[in-house]
Amino acid sequence: MGGTERVRTGIPGFDELIEGGFLPGKAYLVTGPPGSGKTTFAMQFLVEGAKNGEKTAYVSLIHNPKEVAKDFERFDPDVWNYVRNGNLILYDLGKELWGTKAKPPQWSSVMFRIKDLAQDAGIARLVIDPLTAIDFPTTDPAEKRAELATFLRTIEELGITTVLVAELTELDRYTEEHYLVDGVIMLHYYLDGVKMVRALQVLKMRRTHHETRLYRFEFSSRGISIRGPLL
Numbered sequence: 001m002g003g004t005e006r007v008r009t010g011i012p013g014f015d016e017l018i019e020g021g022f023l024p025g026k027a028y029l030v031t032g033p034p035g036s037g038k039t040t041f042a043m044q045f046l047v048e049g050a051k052n053g054e055k056t057a058y059v060s061l062i063h064n065p066k067e068v069a070k071d072f073e074r075f076d077p078d079v080w081n082y083v084r085n086g087n088l089i090l091y092d093l094g095k096e097l098w099g100t101k102a103k104p105p106q107w108s109s110v111m112f113r114i115k116d117l118a119q120d121a122g123i124a125r126l127v128i129d130p131l132t133a134i135d136f137p138t139t140d141p142a143e144k145r146a147e148l149a150t151f152l153r154t155i156e157e158l159g160i161t162t163v164l165v166a167e168l169t170e171l172d173r174y175t176e177e178h179y180l181v182d183g184v185i186m187l188h189y190y191l192d193g194v195k196m197v198r199a200l201q202v203l204k205m206r207r208t209h210h211e212t213r214l215y216r217f218e219f220s221s222r223g224i225s226i227r228g229p230l231l
């Protein structure tokens with residue numbers, strides 16, 4: 001009855017909302033507006049694995065991943081130990097993709113590179129931040145769907161639990177990745193009266209009896225932590 005073992009995210013209060021954690025080998029989308037906490041969420045997920053001796057990788061498509069680790073240092077100074085011992089690989093794919101070329105990269109080549117890295121390094125937890133960076137007006141939706149579906153199938157076969165970060169562009173529009181992934185977590189960040197409120201919502205989580213209510217969360221000294229339901 002217990003079913004599959006769950007992958008704990010390391011985000012205090014979150015695993016309890018989703019039957020104990022993610023399903024191994026599945027892919028989850030974390031989406032929300034700028035500053036809502038997506039990158040912090042993703043880093044906490046990786047560091048939780050690295051702490052337990054797993055190999056993890058943060059694939060950055062825009063920011064310098066070293067800066068991301070530096071931001072995270074405040075929540076866990078051990079982050080650099082994990083980088084040093086190889087349990088947290090920082091992969092600056094953005095620099096490689098946009099460094100010299102004038103032409104935007106293709107979904108196929110980006111996905112292939114990430115798959116190769118994850119496979120060669122024996123990665124257990126993977127983050128791609130932000131996946132939306134490989135979307136262009138020229139992107140063919142059919143090609144994207146096919147590439148993403150193939151990629152998700154491969155990482156599942158490799159048993160890699162993945163968090164895909166997506167920038168929220170249009171509130172009323174769901175993109176390919178929302179449908180293809182096994183779970184969608186929305187980080188809300190909005191004005192209520194004169195105060196900004198942070199709240200997390202599990203929109204979709206396959207094979208999981210999950211909460212659907214909005215849960216307030218905060219940035220504590222250890223990173224994101226879930227408080228109570230927003231009533």
Ligand SMILES: Nc1ncnc2c1ncn2[C@@H]1O[C@H](COP(=O)(O)OP(=O)(O)O)[C@@H](O)[C@H]1O
Nearest residue numbers: 032033034035036037038039040041074219220
């Ligand atoms: N120590 C902290 N205390 C309070 N809020 C913080 C702290 N560190 C970061 N933040 C908040 O988190 C935001 C950045 O979070 P981040 O995970 O990078 O968001 P996103 O990736 O969604 O843009 C900052 O803009 C700030 O509002």
Ligand SMILES: [Mg+2]
Nearest residue numbers: 038039040129
């Ligand atoms: Mg970010």
